[in-house]
Amino acid sequence: MRLVIARCSVDYAGRLTAHLPLATRLLLIKADGSVSIHADDRAYKPLNWMSPPCWLVEEAPHLWRVQNKAGEQLVITLEEILHDTSHELGFDPGLVKDGVEAHLQELLADQVELLGTGFTLVRREFPTPVGPVDLLCRDANNKVVAVEIKRRGDIDGVEQLTRYLDLLGRDPLLAPITGVFAAQQIKPQARTLAEDRGIRCVVLDYEAMRGVDDPSVRLF
Incomplete structure (x- = not known):
């Protein structure tokens, strides 16, 4: 340079x-x-x-x-x-991000009980005609649940999950299917839209999920 x-x-x-x-x-x-x-x-x-x-x-x-x-x-x-x-800068390895969606997906797949008691994982990256949904799970009643994971949950993420639910719900082997929108932060407008469409919102504590922080010992 x-x-x-x-x-x-x-x-x-x-x-x-x-x-x-x-x-x-x-x-x-x-x-x-x-x-x-x-x-x-x-x-x-x-x-x-x-x-x-x-x-x-x-x-x-x-x-x-x-x-x-x-x-x-x-x-x-x-x-x-x-x-x-x-100056010769040489090779740059690029930015390594902590807490990206792929890592959140991996952590939540291993700790799927965070979505609710009795939840079990069916598959990660379950395919649909418009792209894979992050997690496909079953709840305590053995009902299918599609989970979309974001770092910051906004309206676009809710719309994305809505499309997945519409397509997956047409499969008689999966229907009836519900959705969970999981993110570290969920914007109020996204939460309102999700709840209006029957989608449950779950806020993820990334530090606790990766074992860095124990919420039980927090003062606040």
Whole structure:
């Protein structure tokens, strides 16, 4: 990665035109060919950028032209370069998320009793014509229950489970079928919609499920 801090102006020509007047900015040139222009605010979002595949040509000491396959161009005019360094970052393993839905699904499959007394697991990732439902279970009365798991439960998740229930309910071997919407957090609108459709909501305590926290010893 090449880091350049410079007083520069930037002109973009493509589907539209845009101009950044002269100011001090950070220019990032990555190994994948991408070029982005940053100010000292706006968090991670660049002021302008060119995604790969694109090519940077230094046409003059103070004129850079970045172009992609579509013919779009970023023309960077450098008034003064204050800093210019390059660094080899090497391979990046990527972000490892804790508490993703796949892990929640695995934990809940092993602790299916959290859904209710007498619950048993039939299968994880039970197929439907519109995608797999996370868990298919049976309750204490041996009735089939479809379980959709989210980290944060919103209306889209309820709609997703509703589609699964509609399709699975057409199978006489599974009907009548009920649903459980399980998440670490469930938005009030999602809970209202779920309950209106006869779907039970269950809030999951991820820390307790993975054995890190014991709710019985909490003060609050």
